[in-house]
Amino acid sequence: MASQGGPPQDQPQQPGYGQPPLPGGQQLPGEPGFWSPQQPPPWTGPQQPYPPQPYPQQQPPYGQPPYGQPPYGQHPYGQVPYNMRPPEPRQIPAPPGTPFHQLARNAPHKWWRPLLGTLALAAFAFFATIAVFLVWSIVHGAITGDFPDGEGDQLFPTDLENLASTLVMLAILTPAVVFTAWAIQRRPPWSVASVLNKIRWKWLLLACLPALGYLAVSVALTALVDQLFPNADPAAADDGSWIGFAAFIGPALLILCLVPFQSAAEEFVFRGWLVQAIGAYGPRGESGNLFTRLFRTPWPALVISSALFVSAHGYTGWALIDIFLFAMTVGWLTVRTGGIEAAIALHALNNLLAFLLPAATGDLGSWADQGGAPWTLLLSDIPALAFFAVTVSWLAKRRKVETVSR
Known part of the structure; x- marks a missing residue:
C-alpha cells in the first residue's frame, strides 16, 4: 500500500521536474526527468507562455521620436560635427510637381544664382x-596659305x-548653358531641356511633323497673299534661279549638319535658360497679392525672354x-509641354528652309539679311x-x- 504523499511502493520511482536525477545518470535522453550536469536544471515554477513576451515599454508622446533616438536630423550627442556630416549631393533637382519655368528654383536657389549664371x-x-x-583663322591660313582679313x-x-x-x-552655347x-545653380544640367532632366528624343521627332505642317501652311498662305496683295512689298527681290545640283550639294550638306545645332542652342538660351532664370524668382504657393500671383505664372518670363530674342536679331x-x-508661341509650348523639344523642331526646320532657299538660288550671302517685311507677312x-500650337x-x-x- 502506498504511503500517503508518495508514489506506490510497487512502482519504481521516476524522477520528475524538480527532483534530482538518479545516481549515475540512468535516464536516457528524452525520458522525463533527464538531466545532465552540463545543462541547467529544468524550470519547476509555473508555466510561462511561449515565446516569452517582452517587458512593456512606455510609449513616447505623440509626435516625439522613440525613447533613445534623437529627433530627425540631430546627432545623438548634440549637433553633428562638420567632419562627420554626410556630403551634400552636387545636383539637387526641383521638387516634384514643379513646372518647367520654375525648374531652377531648387533647394540651393539664391537670388544671385540666375544673375551670376546669365553674366557667365x-x-x-x-x-x-x-x-x-582665332581657331578658324589658323585653320584657314594653314589650308589656304593666307590669313583672312575680315571687312x-x-x-x-x-x-x-x-x-x-x-x-x-552659336552652336557652342548649348554646352555652355x-x-x-x-x-552655378547646382541642378541637373539637362533640366534646361525638359522636366525629365533630359532631351526627350521621341517627342522631339514627333514634334517635327507639326513643324513640317507649319512650313506647308506658311508657304501656301504666302503664295496666296502675294496674289491677293501683289504690291504690298515694293522692295521684293528676284527669287533667282536654280544653280544646279553640283553647286548646291556642298552648301546644303553644311547647312543640314550645322543649322539644327545652331537652332537648338538658341532655344537652350532663350526658351531654356532665360525662361527658367526669370521664372526662378516667382514664389510658390497660391496666396499673395496680384503681382505675386502674376509673377508666379510663366508669362513674365515668356514676355521678357521673347523681347530679348527679338533684340538679338536685326x-x-x-x-x-x-x-x-x-x-x-514656342515659349508657351515649352511650358505647356514641359520642354524645349517642340521649339527646337520648329526653329530648326524653319531655319533650314531659310538657309537652303538662298543656297539653291546662288544667293547664300543674303542669309544675314534681317531687315523689315510687309504687313502681309x-x-x-x-x-x-x-x-503648329494647336x-x-x-x-x-x-x-x-x-x-x-x-
Whole structure:
C-alpha cells in the first residue's frame, strides 16, 4: 500500500521536474526527468507562455521620436560635427510637381544664382566667339596659305565660310548653358531641356511633323497673299534661279549638319535658360497679392525672354512683331509641354528652309539679311503658328507628355 504523499511502493520511482536525477545518470535522453550536469536544471515554477513576451515599454508622446533616438536630423550627442556630416549631393533637382519655368528654383536657389549664371553665359559667348574666330583663322591660313582679313560683317572671304563659322559660334552655347545650370545653380544640367532632366528624343521627332505642317501652311498662305496683295512689298527681290545640283550639294550638306545645332542652342538660351532664370524668382504657393500671383505664372518670363530674342536679331518693322509672336508661341509650348523639344523642331526646320532657299538660288550671302517685311507677312505666319500650337498641344495631350517634374 502506498504511503500517503508518495508514489506506490510497487512502482519504481521516476524522477520528475524538480527532483534530482538518479545516481549515475540512468535516464536516457528524452525520458522525463533527464538531466545532465552540463545543462541547467529544468524550470519547476509555473508555466510561462511561449515565446516569452517582452517587458512593456512606455510609449513616447505623440509626435516625439522613440525613447533613445534623437529627433530627425540631430546627432545623438548634440549637433553633428562638420567632419562627420554626410556630403551634400552636387545636383539637387526641383521638387516634384514643379513646372518647367520654375525648374531652377531648387533647394540651393539664391537670388544671385540666375544673375551670376546669365553674366557667365554672356562672358562665355564673348570669349567663345573670339576663340572660334582665332581657331578658324589658323585653320584657314594653314589650308589656304593666307590669313583672312575680315571687312565689316564678313569675317572670311566666302559666304559659305562666314555662314559655317557663325553657326559654330552659336552652336557652342548649348554646352555652355548646360554647364552653367550644373555649376552655378547646382541642378541637373539637362533640366534646361525638359522636366525629365533630359532631351526627350521621341517627342522631339514627333514634334517635327507639326513643324513640317507649319512650313506647308506658311508657304501656301504666302503664295496666296502675294496674289491677293501683289504690291504690298515694293522692295521684293528676284527669287533667282536654280544653280544646279553640283553647286548646291556642298552648301546644303553644311547647312543640314550645322543649322539644327545652331537652332537648338538658341532655344537652350532663350526658351531654356532665360525662361527658367526669370521664372526662378516667382514664389510658390497660391496666396499673395496680384503681382505675386502674376509673377508666379510663366508669362513674365515668356514676355521678357521673347523681347530679348527679338533684340538679338536685326529685324525691323512688321518683322519685329512676327518674330515676337514666334518667340511667344514656342515659349508657351515649352511650358505647356514641359520642354524645349517642340521649339527646337520648329526653329530648326524653319531655319533650314531659310538657309537652303538662298543656297539653291546662288544667293547664300543674303542669309544675314534681317531687315523689315510687309504687313502681309502676318497674314501668312499667324495662321501657321496657330496651326503648329494647336497640333502640338493636341499631340502632347494624346501622348501624355509630362509637363511637371517627377
